Amino acid sequence: MIRLEGVHKAFGGGHAALAGVDLEIGRGQVFGIIGRSGAGKSTLVRLLNGLERPTAGRVLIDGTDVAVLSAEGLRGLRSRVGMIFQNFGLLWSRTVFDNVALPLRIGGASRAQIAAKVPALLDRVGLSDHGAKYPAQLSGGQKQRVGIARALATDPEILLCDEATSALDPETTRSILDLVADLNRELGLTIVLITHEMEVVRQVCDRVVVLHAGRVVEAGEVAEVFLHPRAPETRALIDETDGDVQPLGFDGPVVRLTLHGQAILDPVLTRIARDTGTDFIILDGRIGRLKNTSFGRLSLGLVGGDTDRAIAALRLEGDVE
Amino acid sequence: MNGFFRNVDWSDVAQACLDTIVMLGGSLVLTIALGLPLGILLFLTGPGQPWQNRWGNGVLALLVNLVRSLPFIILLIVMIPLTIVLVGTSLGVAGAIPPLVVAAAPFFARLVETALREVDRNTVEAVQAMGATTRDLVFRALLPEALPGIVAAMTVTAITLISFTAMAGAVGAGGLGDLAIRFGYQRFQTDVMLVTVVLLLALVQLLQVAGDRLVRHFTRK
Numbered sequence: 001m002i003r004l005e006g007v008h009k010a011f012g013g014g015h016a017a018l019a020g021v022d023l024e025i026g027r028g029q030v031f032g033i034i035g036r037s038g039a040g041k042s043t044l045v046r047l048l049n050g051l052e053r054p055t056a057g058r059v060l061i062d063g064t065d066v067a068v069l070s071a072e073g074l075r076g077l078r079s080r081v082g083m084i085f086q087n088f089g090l091l092w093s094r095t096v097f098d099n100v101a102l103p104l105r106i107g108g109a110s111r112a113q114i115a116a117k118v119p120a121l122l123d124r125v126g127l128s129d130h131g132a133k134y135p136a137q138l139s140g141g142q143k144q145r146v147g148i149a150r151a152l153a154t155d156p157e158i159l160l161c162d163e164a165t166s167a168l169d170p171e172t173t174r175s176i177l178d179l180v181a182d183l184n185r186e187l188g189l190t191i192v193l194i195t196h197e198m199e200v201v202r203q204v205c206d207r208v209v210v211l212h213a214g215r216v217v218e219a220g221e222v223a224e225v226f227l228h229p230r231a232p233e234t235r236a237l238i239d240e241t242d243g244d245v246q247p248l249g250f251d252g253p254v255v256r257l258t259l260h261g262q263a264i265l266d267p268v269l270t271r272i273a274r275d276t277g278t279d280f281i282i283l284d285g286r287i288g289r290l291k292n293t294s295f296g297r298l299s300l301g302l303v304g305g306d307t308d309r310a311i312a313a314l315r316l317e318g319d320v321e
Numbered sequence: 322m323n324g325f326f327r328n329v330d331w332s333d334v335a336q337a338c339l340d341t342i343v344m345l346g347g348s349l350v351l352t353i354a355l356g357l358p359l360g361i362l363l364f365l366t367g368p369g370q371p372w373q374n375r376w377g378n379g380v381l382a383l384l385v386n387l388v389r390s391l392p393f394i395i396l397l398i399v400m401i402p403l404t405i406v407l408v409g410t411s412l413g414v415a416g417a418i419p420p421l422v423v424a425a426a427p428f429f430a431r432l433v434e435t436a437l438r439e440v441d442r443n444t445v446e447a448v449q450a451m452g453a454t455t456r457d458l459v460f461r462a463l464l465p466e467a468l469p470g471i472v473a474a475m476t477v478t479a480i481t482l483i484s485f486t487a488m489a490g491a492v493g494a495g496g497l498g499d500l501a502i503r504f505g506y507q508r509f510q511t512d513v514m515l516v517t518v519v520l521l522l523a524l525v526q527l528l529q530v531a532g533d534r535l536v537r538h539f540t541r542k
Binding site (some may be wrong): 046051074077083090091093094103145156 | 362441442443446447448449450452453455457461465466468469532539540542
């Protein structure tokens with residue numbers, strides 16, 4: 001549904017924000033784009049609705065090149081692509097109702113259409129009672145819900161999220177991401193989600209690309225990229241949330257074990273310990289969930305017994321480094 | 322009325338007050354009518370904006386700076402021929418209004434441009450991302466969002482205009498400034514000077530308080 005082919009984007013001064021990006025986003029996917037600030041994520045997402053134009057390469061939405069659209073065509077495209085922002089981008093001088101109604105008014109909807117549609121949208125995001133309030137009277141999570149209701153007003157097929165949860169606390173982030181996942185499931189929305197937090201990708205995305213210095217350094221299924229990162233940039237982003245600090249003072253052999261799927265529910269360690277006589281010390285670890293699967297990642301210190309056999313046994317259960 | 326204020330002709334003062342208020346009101350309305358579109362144009366032609374145009378913006382900015390760098394008293398005199406063409410006279414309240422507007426409109430336009438630039442960047446992008454035309458952007462987003470700033474700019478402009486009207490008085494425009502110069506200064510009538518100063522102060526104070534209230538009324542952030 002969305003295709004980028006050899007996209008370059010340079011701003012005045014010659015600095016390239018994007019240096020040759022190819023990617024493909026399928027209909028109905030929740031697609032994550034992760035990277036640090038300055039990696040080019042915001043530029044990338046702005047290419048998808050024509051807020052920015054590529055210096056070279058093509059941006060195709062359903063086969064149509066965004067860069068060659070007329071002003072009229074661009075407005076048509078934009079009604080099919082909703083967008084939400086880190087700082088919400090609401091009109092602070094207008095009520096919640098008027099904010100959500102704005103895209104409809106711009107699209108030339110009648111008063112009756114607006115009166116029918118806006119309450120349904122507010123209901124969809126759980127803000128039925130807040131239509132008459134001003135955005136400043138709402139919490140951060142509620143503000144983002146207004147942003148989402150507004151983005152949905154034109155019945156878009158694509159929702160772009162530009163660091164949409166970065167200004168929110170973890171609990172609110174979770175509830176917003178749950179809402180986004182619901183929209184993906186119930187309305188079949190294709191979602192492109194820009195973030196610098198691995199946690200966000202892990203929670204809702206199906207596929208992810210890692211962007212670094214304007215290039216894609218890794219791409220794939222979230223579980224694959226997250227559990228078996230290849231690029232050092234990806235590993236650094238993962239370690240940031242998981243921590244990779246081992247306690248001082250252990251100088252025996254250490255392995256890093258990654259389990260996912262059903263293996264996580266098996267009593268792997270104690271069974272291997274019994275079989276091989278090797279005891280395990282958990283130096284660091286995390287058990288968690290990806291969108292559709294569970295995973296565990298442990299740093300284990302090995303003590304006594306037949307450590308070679310223990311490591312071989314671990315290899316049968318999961319990935320050992 | 323015969324003690325300290327023996328030189329004060331209160332009907333003159335009333336007339337001068339009225340003249341000042343008419344000059345202020347007339348020039349303020351025209352300043353806004355001219356300065357608001359000019360400010361919007363300055364903003365829209367600026368870098369990164371929808372009508373980005375380096376030349377157009379440069380020429381506008383140059384004109385604005387040119388007028389703003391001219392001291393008002395000089396502008397008053399330089400403009401006399403143009404003023405006569407526009408309103409038939411360079412004297413009185415009518416003769417004062419064209420130079421007042423020419424002096425204040427660029428000033429107001431700059432303040433409007435600044436107020437528009439302060440509108441949240443994400444908000445502007447969000448409205449563009451909805452498929453808004455530039456017209457939608459200006460009337461449905463930029464102006465409503467910048468309204469408190471624009472009202473504050475009107476207040477500052479009105480107060481600046483009061484001091485300009487006092488100067489215009491020096492070249493025969495009438496009003497409180499004229500009274501202060503002719504009686505208070507040239508005839509050493511301190512009581513007249515005092516009365517005009519107090520009245521000007523009251524007018525400025527009134528405008529500032531009213532302006533601040535309006536700004537608060539329109540602020541939702």
